[in-house]
Every structure is written in C-alpha cells, then in structure tokens.
Amino acid sequence: MSISKVTLPLLCGAQFLVVLDATIVAVALPDIRAALGFASAAGLQWVISAYTLTFGGLLVAAGRLGDVAGRRRLFAAGVSGFGAASLACALAPSPALLVAARAAQGVAAAVQTPAALALLTAAFPRPDERRRAVGWWTAAAAGGGASGWVLGGVLVEALGWPAVFLVNVPLCAAGAVAGARALPRDEPRDRRGGLRGLDLRGAVTVTAGLSLLVLSLTRIEAAGPGDPVALGTLAAAVAALALFARIERRAAAPILPPWTLRRPAFVTAAGAAAVLTAATTPAMFLAILYQQDVLGRPPLEAGLWCVPFNLAVIAGSLLGPRLRLRPRAAMSGGLVLVAAGAGTLAAQTPAALPAGFLLMGGGLGVAAVASTASGTAALGDGEQGVASGVLNAAAQVGTAVGVAFVITLAAATSARAGLAAAAALALLAAFAVTNRRSRRTVAS
Numbered sequence: 001m002s003i004s005k006v007t008l009p010l011l012c013g014a015q016f017l018v019v020l021d022a023t024i025v026a027v028a029l030p031d032i033r034a035a036l037g038f039a040s041a042a043g044l045q046w047v048i049s050a051y052t053l054t055f056g057g058l059l060v061a062a063g064r065l066g067d068v069a070g071r072r073r074l075f076a077a078g079v080s081g082f083g084a085a086s087l088a089c090a091l092a093p094s095p096a097l098l099v100a101a102r103a104a105q106g107v108a109a110a111v112q113t114p115a116a117l118a119l120l121t122a123a124f125p126r127p128d129e130r131r132r133a134v135g136w137w138t139a140a141a142a143g144g145g146a147s148g149w150v151l152g153g154v155l156v157e158a159l160g161w162p163a164v165f166l167v168n169v170p171l172c173a174a175g176a177v178a179g180a181r182a183l184p185r186d187e188p189r190d191r192r193g194g195l196r197g198l199d200l201r202g203a204v205t206v207t208a209g210l211s212l213l214v215l216s217l218t219r220i221e222a223a224g225p226g227d228p229v230a231l232g233t234l235a236a237a238v239a240a241l242a243l244f245a246r247i248e249r250r251a252a253a254p255i256l257p258p259w260t261l262r263r264p265a266f267v268t269a270a271g272a273a274a275v276l277t278a279a280t281t282p283a284m285f286l287a288i289l290y291q292q293d294v295l296g297r298p299p300l301e302a303g304l305w306c307v308p309f310n311l312a313v314i315a316g317s318l319l320g321p322r323l324r325l326r327p328r329a330a331m332s333g334g335l336v337l338v339a340a341g342a343g344t345l346a347a348q349t350p351a352a353l354p355a356g357f358l359l360m361g362g363g364l365g366v367a368a369v370a371s372t373a374s375g376t377a378a379l380g381d382g383e384q385g386v387a388s389g390v391l392n393a394a395a396q397v398g399t400a401v402g403v404a405f406v407i408t409l410a411a412a413t414s415a416r417a418g419l420a421a422a423a424a425l426a427l428l429a430a431f432a433v434t435n436r437r438s439r440r441t442v443a444s
Contacts, residue, residue: 006182007123008133011116012140014079014175017168018109019141021086022052022399023148026285027299028161030292035161038095045407049214049400050099054106055113056396057207061199063114063388071115071122072183076176078112083172090162090169117388119183121376131321131373138369139317141395145277146306146313146361149284153303199251202244206256209240210397217404220412260379260390265327268433269375272331272367274394275429276338278402279422280364283342284309285403286415287356290348309357316365323366327374328433334367335430339423346419363426 025032029044038044065074085104092098117137124133155163212233219230248254260266284306291302320330341360344352372391379387402422410418 006178008120008136010175010178010182011120012136013171014075014112014116015137016140016144016147017171017175018055018082018113019144020148020151021105021109021168022048022055022396023145023281023284024152024155024164025148026288027149027152027303028156028164031156031161031299032098036092036095036098043095045214045403046099047102048403049211050102051106051109052396052400052403053207053211053214054103055109056106056393056400057210058107058110058203059114059388059390059393059396061203062110063118063390065111071118072179072185074111074115075119075183076179078108078110078115079172079175079179081108082112083169083176084108086165086168086172089165113392114388117376117392123184134373134376135317135321135369138372139314139365141368141372143310143314143317145281146310146364149288149306150303150310153299153301153306157298157300199247199254202247202251202254202256205240205244205247209237209244210400212237212240214400214404217408220408256390263378266375266378266387266390268328268331269371269378270390270394272335272371272429272433273375273391274398275335275425276364276367276371276398277395278398278405279335279338279342279426279429280360281399282403282406282410283345283360283419283422285407286410286418287345287353290415291353294348295350305353306357308354309361312358312361313365316362317369318365320366320369321373325370327370330370331367331374332430332433334363334365334370335426335433337363338367339363339426339430342419342423342426346416346423348416348419 025047029047032038032047033044062074062078082105085101085108088101089098089105092101120133120137121130124130151167152164155167159166216230216234216237219227219233248256248258288302288306291297291305292299297305316334320334323330325333337359341356341358341363343356344359345356347356375391376387402425406418406422409421
C-alpha cells in the first residue's frame with residue numbers, strides 16, 4: 001500500500017480523534033450534568049480536565065516508551081484502549097465513573113499520539129515531504145479541536161450525550177485494523193534500561209502536580225481565594241511540581257530531558273503550543289456558554305455557529321506554510337490573531353461571534369503548524385518521540401490550566417474578564433516570541 005494513500009490519512013485521522021475529544025464534550029456538558037447529577041460547575045469541569053491532564057501528563061513518558069517498545073505496537077495499543085475507554089464513558093452511570101473513564105481515555109491518547117507522530121516523521125524522511133506531512137498532521141489536530149464544538153452539538157441534539165463518546169468506538173476499531181495492515185513494522189530505537197528506564201516517578205509527579213493545580217483553581221471558584229482547602233491544595237501542587245523538577249535532575253532517562261530546555265527553538269515551540277490552547281479552548285468554552293445560557297441557542301445551533309472557527313483553523317493550517325514566514329514570525333503573528341479574536345469575543349454580542357471565531361481560528365491554524373514544524377525540526381530523528389511527547393503535552397496542559405484559570409476568573413468576575421485574560425495571555429506570548437527573536441538578532 002502507498003504511504004501517502006494509507007499511512008498519512010490513518011495517522012492524521014488518529015490525531016484528529018484524540019484532539020477532538022478534548023472539546024467535543026463541551027457542548028454536551030449541560031446534558032451530562034442533568035443526566036448524571038453533577039453537583040457543581042467546578043465538578044463538571046473535571047469531565048474535560050481528567051482527559052487533558054492524563055493526556056498531557058503522560059505524553060512525554062509515552063514518547064520514551066515508544067522508543068523502547070516500538071512505535072507501531074504503542075500506536076495499536078493506544079487506539080484500542082481509546083475505543084474501550086470511550087465505550088466506558090458512554091455507559092458511565094455516575095459522575096465519578098465518567099471522570100475515571102475520561103482519565104483512562106487520556107492515558108490511551110497519551111500512548112497513541114507520540115507514536116503516531118514518530119511514525120509519521122519516519123515515513124517522510126525528506127525535509128520538504130516531512131514539512132507537508134507535519135502540516136497535514138497539525139491541520140488534523142487543529143481541525144479536531146475546532147470541530148468538537150460543531151460535532152458535539154450535532155450528536156447531542158440528534159442522539160443524546162453518550163453519542164459524543166460512542167462515535168469513537170467504530171472509528172478506533174477501524175483504525176486498529178488499518179494500522180495492523182498498513183503501518184510498517186519498526187524496531188525499538190533505544191533499549192537502554194528497557195522498560196525500567198522509563199521515568200514513571202516523573203510522569204506521576206507532574207500529572208499529580210498539574211491535577212492539584214487545577215483542583216485548587218476550581219476550589220477557589222467555589223469557595224474563594226482564602227479557602228484553606230484551596231490554599232492547601234495549591235501548596236501541594238507546588239510541592240509536587242518541585243519534586244518533579246528534582247526527579248528530572250536525577251533520573252537516568254527523564255521524561256523531560258534537560259537538553260531539550262537548552263534548545264531555544266524547541267522551548268519556544270513548546271511554549272507557543274501551550275499558550276495557543278490555554279487561550280483558545282477557554283475562549284471557545286465561554287463562547288459556547290454565552291450562546292446557550294444568554295442567547296438561548298440549543299446545542300446544535302450553538303455548534304453550527306462555530307463553523308467559521310473550524311474553517312479558519314483548517315485554512316490557517318494549510319495556508320500558513322505557503323506564506324513562507326520564519327517559524328517565530330508565524331507563531332507570533334498567529335498569537336496576535338488569537339488575541340484579537342478573543343478580544344473581539346469579549347464584546348459578548350451576537351455580531352462579534354463570527355469575526356472573533358475567524359480571527360482566533362486563523363491565528364490558531366497558522367501558529368500551531370509553525371510550532372509543530374519548528375519543534376520537531378529542533379530535535380534529531382532519534383528524538384522524535386520526545387519531541388512529539390513534549391509538544392503535545394504542552395498543548396494538553398495548556399488546555400487544562402487555561403480552562404481552570406480563565407473559567408475560574410470568569411466565574412468570579414465576568415465572561416468578559418475571562419476572555420480579556422485569554423487575549424492578554426496570547427498577546428504577551430506573541431511579544432515574548434518576537435522580543436526573543438529581536439534580542440537574538442541584535443546579539444548576532
């Protein structure tokens with residue numbers, strides 16, 4: 001079978017699906033809350049956060065696991081596990097079981113994603129082919145995140161909230177079969193230390209630290225910033241993240257190798273990936289709530305109003321590389337557009353929605369392709385598992401922390417304040433990328 005006809009669509013489709021599941025549930029949240037009896041909006045947030053935190057927290061370790069155990073094998077295990085966890089989500093009878101199943105989905109997504117990107121880069125060794133392949137991959141990821149807002153509304157209104165999870169099951173089954181037939185067998189690139197070489201302590205502590213951070217933010221939303229439980233949870237989060245940093249300095253095979261932080265292009269790409277999702281996901285979440293709670297639009301109508309965002313993301317992903325901008329220019333320019341879009345949505349009027357969606361979606365597409373291409377190019381062929389893990393982890397952690405912070409701010413003040421914060425975050429990141437480039441130019 002031809003690589004271009006089978007491998008690229010298969011791997012891009014798998015990426016579309018795992019990113020889709022970070023957003024497709026958002027439109028279904030009111031129905032999920034009514035059906036399962038979630039006690040509060042803060043608790044309901046964990047339907048999103050349980051997925052994004054396990055996904056982001058385990059990605060780098062999973063990238064290392066692919067180098068040890070083989071990427072084709074990891075991809076198959078991830079796809080199969082994702083389908084099984086999706087079925088468990090659809091059948092969950094209680095809030096606790098749904099959140100647990102969402103966490104299991106995140107684990108499976110973390111196993112699958114870095115293996116898929118590493119297989120993709122290996123299948124396209126020529127730089128020009130690899131750039132195009134990474135462009136399609138990033139377009140699939142960005143399109144998946146954007147499409148969740150529309151597809152979620154369609155499925156909820158037509159079939160009910162379990163459908164947003166059940167749709168994954170046949171797709172994962174088909175992907176597992178196609179992968180077994182189409183993907184080339186690969187040998188593990190690095191057997192040093194075997195499975196014992198994996199930095200499981202690092203993976204556990206970073207996931208725990210980020211989970212505690214999100215929990216502290218949701219507790220602040222419910223009980224205020226002076227709440228003892230919120231402050232204690234925040235202190236525990238800081239302690240866990242400090243322990244993670246200590247573990248990484250001493251680990252034989254750290255999940256975040258210190259040398260990655262000495263590659264300026266890679267650090268910039270990972271930071272841009274985190275800020276993009278931290279700004280756009282909560283902004284879209286607030287836009288969905290505005291449509292349903294203020295304008296009274298049903299899920300399907302609210303989702304369809306997000307179509308301009310979907311189209312702009314895809315257009316930005318495909319057209320951005322054709323502009324032939326330097327990666328830093330593309331990232332900073334895209335972030336400025338994201339800031340403009342979130343700022344436009346802060347007007348909280350029906351007329352502002354399409355313009356805000358177009359600006360924010362276009363900026364996300366352009367900047368996401370640039371950050372992925374720049375980040376993978378900054379590391380060698382034997383380091384693509386780590387590159388994929390870190391870049392995708394940055395995006396997922398950005399989603400979890402961004403949603404927790406912006407939604408908490410919006411609940412404490414107003415949706416306008418939350419959207420303004422998202423815009424400010426993107427604008428500051430754009431300035432940081434540009435300013436860093438300027439300092440490097442002057443120094444040279």
